[in-house]
Amino acid sequence: MTPTPTLSGSFAPAASLVELNYRKVIARAIADEMATDPRVVFLGEDVGAAGGAFKTTEGLHERFGERVRDTPIAEQAIVGTAIGAALMGLRPVAEIMFADFAGVCFDQIVNTLAKYRYTTGGQATVPVTIRMANGAGAGFGPQHSQPAENWFLNIPGIKIVVPGTVEDLYGLLRSAIRDDDPVLVFEHKNLFALKGGVPAEPDDRYLVPIGVADIARPGNDITIVATQQMRHRALQAAGQLAGQGYAAEVIDPRTLVPFDYQTVITSLAKTSRLIVVQEGPPDGGWAANLIGRLVAGNFELFDAPPALITSDPTPVPYSSPMEDAWLPGTDRIVAEALRLLAY
Amino acid sequence: MTAPAQPQATASAGGSPPSAGELTAMLRRMHEIRFFENTVQDWFSRAIVRGSTHLYQGQEAVSVGVTAALRPGDTTTCTYRGHGTVLAQGAPLDRAFGEILGKANGLCHGKGGSMHLTDFSVGALGSFAIVGAHLPITAGAAWAAQLQGTGAVSVSFFGDGAANIGTFHETLNLAGTWKLPAIFVIENNLYGEYSPIASTTANTRLADRAASYAMPGVRVDGNDVVAVLDAARRAVQRARDGHGPTLIEAMTYRQSGHSRSDPAKYRPAGELEQWLACDPIIVTEQHLRRLGASDTELAAVRDQARADVDAAAQRALSWPDPDPADRLTDVWTS
Numbered sequence: 001m002t003p004t005p006t007l008s009g010s011f012a013p014a015a016s017l018v019e020l021n022y023r024k025v026i027a028r029a030i031a032d033e034m035a036t037d038p039r040v041v042f043l044g045e046d047v048g049a050a051g052g053a054f055k056t057t058e059g060l061h062e063r064f065g066e067r068v069r070d071t072p073i074a075e076q077a078i079v080g081t082a083i084g085a086a087l088m089g090l091r092p093v094a095e096i097m098f099a100d101f102a103g104v105c106f107d108q109i110v111n112t113l114a115k116y117r118y119t120t121g122g123q124a125t126v127p128v129t130i131r132m133a134n135g136a137g138a139g140f141g142p143q144h145s146q147p148a149e150n151w152f153l154n155i156p157g158i159k160i161v162v163p164g165t166v167e168d169l170y171g172l173l174r175s176a177i178r179d180d181d182p183v184l185v186f187e188h189k190n191l192f193a194l195k196g197g198v199p200a201e202p203d204d205r206y207l208v209p210i211g212v213a214d215i216a217r218p219g220n221d222i223t224i225v226a227t228q229q230m231r232h233r234a235l236q237a238a239g240q241l242a243g244q245g246y247a248a249e250v251i252d253p254r255t256l257v258p259f260d261y262q263t264v265i266t267s268l269a270k271t272s273r274l275i276v277v278q279e280g281p282p283d284g285g286w287a288a289n290l291i292g293r294l295v296a297g298n299f300e301l302f303d304a305p306p307a308l309i310t311s312d313p314t315p316v317p318y319s320s321p322m323e324d325a326w327l328p329g330t331d332r333i334v335a336e337a338l339r340l341l342a343y
Numbered sequence: 344m345t346a347p348a349q350p351q352a353t354a355s356a357g358g359s360p361p362s363a364g365e366l367t368a369m370l371r372r373m374h375e376i377r378f379f380e381n382t383v384q385d386w387f388s389r390a391i392v393r394g395s396t397h398l399y400q401g402q403e404a405v406s407v408g409v410t411a412a413l414r415p416g417d418t419t420t421c422t423y424r425g426h427g428t429v430l431a432q433g434a435p436l437d438r439a440f441g442e443i444l445g446k447a448n449g450l451c452h453g454k455g456g457s458m459h460l461t462d463f464s465v466g467a468l469g470s471f472a473i474v475g476a477h478l479p480i481t482a483g484a485a486w487a488a489q490l491q492g493t494g495a496v497s498v499s500f501f502g503d504g505a506a507n508i509g510t511f512h513e514t515l516n517l518a519g520t521w522k523l524p525a526i527f528v529i530e531n532n533l534y535g536e537y538s539p540i541a542s543t544t545a546n547t548r549l550a551d552r553a554a555s556y557a558m559p560g561v562r563v564d565g566n567d568v569v570a571v572l573d574a575a576r577r578a579v580q581r582a583r584d585g586h587g588p589t590l591i592e593a594m595t596y597r598q599s600g601h602s603r604s605d606p607a608k609y610r611p612a613g614e615l616e617q618w619l620a621c622d623p624i625i626v627t628e629q630h631l632r633r634l635g636a637s638d639t640e641l642a643a644v645r646d647q648a649r650a651d652v653d654a655a656a657q658r659a660l661s662w663p664d665p666d667p668a669d670r671l672t673d674v675w676t677s
Contacts, residue, residue, distance in 0.1 A: 041490065066490065072520065074513035077479045081517065084483020084497070087468055088418075090490070092483075111473050112480070120461040120469060121452035122673040156674050180676040 015205070017197035025166050025198055026056040026131070026187065029173040030093060032202040034064050037091060040177055043069040044078060044095030044131075053097050054133055054189065075105035079130065083113055086126045093177055098140075099132035099148035099186060106151075113182045114157035129176045129183050134162075135279060137190035137229060137327055142315040145323070147228075149186045149256055150285040159183040159210055160256040164231040166196025168254055171208025179210060188228040213260035215267070219247030222337050223267040225290065226277040227252055230328060234277055237333035246341055256286045264290065265298055272303035273340045277328050282310040304343035307336045358576055360569060361411075363634045367644060369411055369568050370627045373403040374648035376427040377624060379436060382656050383426065383443055383457070387603045392443060396457040399427035401566075401598035404623035405530050406431035408571025409498060409591075412579045416493060418466040418484045420477035421500040423458035424530075424597075425470030428500050434462035436652055440659035447665040454673060468497075475501065475508035478527070482514050485523035485588075496582045498526040504535025506549050515590065519556035522587035526578045529590070530565065532597035537609060553590035565593030566623040569630055595623070 020028060034040045042060060044052075048070040051058035061068040071078050075096055082092035096102055102109060109130065116124040136145040149160055159181055163169035169187065176183035199206050216231055217238050226234040231252045238248035249267050253260055268274055274294065278287035291306045309328045317323050361369070380400045386392045399406075406428040410419065413432075421428035430439060434450060442449030443457045450462050458472040468484060471477035481499035488495040505511060506529055518525045529549050533540050540547050553560025559581070563574045571593055578589035596618035600607035607615075628641050 069486075069521075072513070072517055074517060076510050077482065077513035077517045080476070080479020080510065080514070081483035081486055084420075084468075084480040084485070085487040085490075086483070087480070088484050088487035088491075090487050107473055107476060108479070112471070112476050116469070117676070118673045119451060119455045119459045120463070120673075121450070121454045123451070123461055123463045124469070125676055 015199040015201070015203050018200045019195055020166060020198055021192065022166050022169055022187070022194040022196070023054060023056055023192035025170045025196070026173065027058055027060055028198060029170045030057065030060060030177070031063065033174055033177040034060070034067060036202060039089060039091045040093065041067045041069070041085060041090050042093045042095070043071050043082060045071055045073055045097055047095050052095070054192065056187070057095070075101050076108050079105040079108035079113065082128045082130070083108065083116065083126055086128045087124055091127045091177060093129045093131060096130060096132045098144045099134040100143050100146050102132060102148050102151065109152065109158065109184075110155050114155045118157060125180055126182055127180045129173070129179075129185060131173070131185045131187060133189040134186035135188040135190055135229060136311075136316045136323060139318065139320060139323065141318040145316040147186075147280040149184070150280055152184060153256065153284070153286055153289065157182065158257065160186070161210060161254060162186045162227045162256055163254060164188065164191065164228040164252050166194060166198065167206070168208050168214065168252075170198045171206050172210065172254065175207050175210050178207075183210065186228070190229050208254065211255045211258040211260055213263040214252045214254050215249065215263065216252045217248065217250040219249035220270055221246045222248045222273040222275065222341060223251060223264065223271045224248050224275045224277065224333065224337070225251045225253065225264055225287075227254070228279065230277040230279050233328065233330045234333055236330045237337065240330070240334050241337055244338075246337070248337060259286070259290070261293065264294065265301070268294065268298065268301045272301060274302070274306040275309060275333065275336055275340065276306065277309045277333055278311070279327060280311050281313040282308060283313065285310070304340045307340055309333060309336055358573055361572060363631060363636065365411070366569075366627065366631050366634065367636070369407050370624070370631065370641075371644050371648050372407050372431055373568070373624050373627060374645050375436060375652055376403045376407070376430050378649050378652035379430060379439070380426060382440070382652060384599065386443070392445075392457070394456060395603045396443070397424040397602050398599040399424055401618065401622065402530055402532060402595045403427055404568040404571055404627065405528065405565045405593045405595055406500060408568040409500070409526070409528055409575040411572050412575035413466070413496065413498070416466070416495045418468050418481070418495065418497045419500065420468050420481045420497075421470050422474070422477070422502060422505065423470055423472045424502065425460055425500070426457070429460040429462055429467045429470060432462070432467045433465040434460065434467055436655035437658045440656050441662055444659055444662075445664065446659060446662040447669065448662045452669065452673070453665045475505040475510040477501070478505070478510045478514035479517075481525050481527075482518050482523055485518065485525040486521065488524050489521070494583050496524045496526060496579050498528060500528045500530055502535065503529055503531040503533070503540050503544065503549060506552070507535070507544060515552070515556040515558070515588070518588040519558050522585065524582035524585070525588040526575070526582060527588060527590045529592045530595055531592050532595050534597060534601065536601045537605060539609070550590060550592040556590070558588045558590055560590045560592065562592045562594065565595030566621050567626050568623060
């Protein structure tokens with residue numbers, strides 16, 4: 001597949017939009033898929049009667065009845081049950097309340113879900129979507145704040161999406177539910193208040209394809225790649241750089257597996273300078289991986305060493321001053337950009 | 344550990360006992376599994392196959408008895424000691440051999456191997472190499488049946504060792520709460536890998552656990568295919584009637600070691616011999632004799648099974664290996 005990146009703001013199908021925040025758009029996306037496909041079912045802890053621990057799934061149980069099912073606090077059973085239902089032709093959406101809890105069901109995700117099709121020589125189709133509240137910055141402490149997407153990066157067989165806007169969460173979650181392969185959807189809980197526009201009525205033109213990056217801001221001088229909360233800090237940094245006469249191009253990959261390398265390579269061919277910003281420790285992550293692959297495969301495109309901006313190699317601290325310092329800030333991105341631009 | 348008590352059927356009698364024809368079909372399937380496993384054991388011992396394998400000799404009556412109570416559309420999951428279960432459900436002998444040999448025409452095209460025999464066409468949703476991982480898969484298949492109103496039942500087979508891993512509790516609690524049409528069959532062969540059950544399990548009467556999940560718990564003689572079939576039929580009926588899951592503890596014995604590399608020297612003297620005396624094939628033949636079968640007829644069933652297994656093995660051995668490029672397929676649907 002040759003992905004064509006979208007350009008934020010250039011995508012405007014004719015439909016009347018309603019404003020929703022990142023929290024509310026989750027129930028809307030699930031409802032739109034449940035309404036159009038009776039095979040879609042939804043299960044998780046407190047997702048039904050309580051409307052979700054983060055109130056992200058309010059109204060679904062009332063509207064769709066037994067297709068929305070509250071489970072025991074039993075993450076292995078949640079994921080395994082979703083897998084078994086998928087084998088029988090359903091399209092389950094499973095919620096893992098905090099992405100950190102993926103540790104509890106890591107085996108089901110890594111050893112069963114990701115490998116089922118392969119292990120059975122293609123007999124199994126496992127269209128399971130797992131949604132998880134992800135990331136730091138909201139004061140939840142070391143076991144409720146981890147950006148967990150990198151844990152799954154080298155497990156072939158699962159797709160990973162990391163939407164950073166309301167529009168992308170709506171479009172990618174719907175695409176994930178429609179996908180015949182397993183998809184992990186990481187919803188950043190520090191973006192819940194972010195606002196955006198989605199169609200007033202279900203509209204397939206607002207699906208966002210998995211594996212296609214978004215050029216969040218075009219520019220010719222330096223490429224900044226970032227996801228979720230870091231996308232927004234990269235955009236802030238780009239605004240500050242514009243004040244100093246530099247045009248930064250901000251790319252949000254939106255999907256980590258499969259990764260849209262081509263959009264980044266095309267940008268790098270134009271800018272010759274690359275910064276990758278990742279929430280989370282530096283090693284074993286998509287950001288270092290992206291830099292490694294581009295240096296190995298596209299060395300001639302660089303006019304300066306690539307910069308890797310990440311969190312510290314520590315657990316996520318609780319106290320605000322420490323947690324704020326743990327997260328890469330806009331000032332770090334601006335400083336690194338200016339260093340590379342002067343290189 | 345002292346030698347175990349002789350297994351006793353505690354399931355009360357009921358329903359119509361299997362006819363001679365049904366019993367003969369079950370005996371034949373048990374022979375096929377036995378000869379299949381003997382062949383696999385021979386291949387591994389002679390290094391014709393790499394890796395490891397986990398054999399089912401001695402436990403045949405459990406899978407054969409339970410799957411005899413199922414109908415098309417019902418599904419099973421089982422463990423890496425699962426050759427017998429997948430064959431009991433009707434997977435072809437040659438393609439099962441082919442998978443263990445890593446052939447392109449194996450059940451899983453050589454991607455899974457001995458621990459992953461799977462045949463969706465007969466409802467065998469898979470053999471799982473992680474202890475206990477398949478229990479929630481069965482819950483999911485049962486949930487789908489409940490939602491779709493198909494009347495299908497899903498059965499999970501697992502060892503006494505798996506009764507001590509977290510998925511057992513998570514899945515049985517969920518299945519009991521949701522009243523899923525599921526059956527959980529413990530193949531209690533008295534050993535979890537190398538360890539006798541009493542050294543790892545506080546209450547070795549595993550059927551007792553059912554009370555915690557508000558489902559019936561039944562302990563049966565797992566070497567008596569008639570007792571197993573009877574218990575399975577009751578559980579299937581209960582599930583189809585919407586009354587929820589059943590836990591069946593089938594008392595049986597693993598006649599071989601845990602895996603290829605285990606000679607099972609930890610077994611107390613005389614234990615194996617005691618269990619060989621109530622080998623499930625012998626027990627089934629005794630049932631058939633009481634129904635009038637002659638030694639000649641019983642020998643013919645055995646010999647036909649052996650001939651079929653041998654022919655299937657020869658076919659599988661003759662099949663080509665997969666193209667190395669095939670390793671790249673089946674990761675994704677497209």
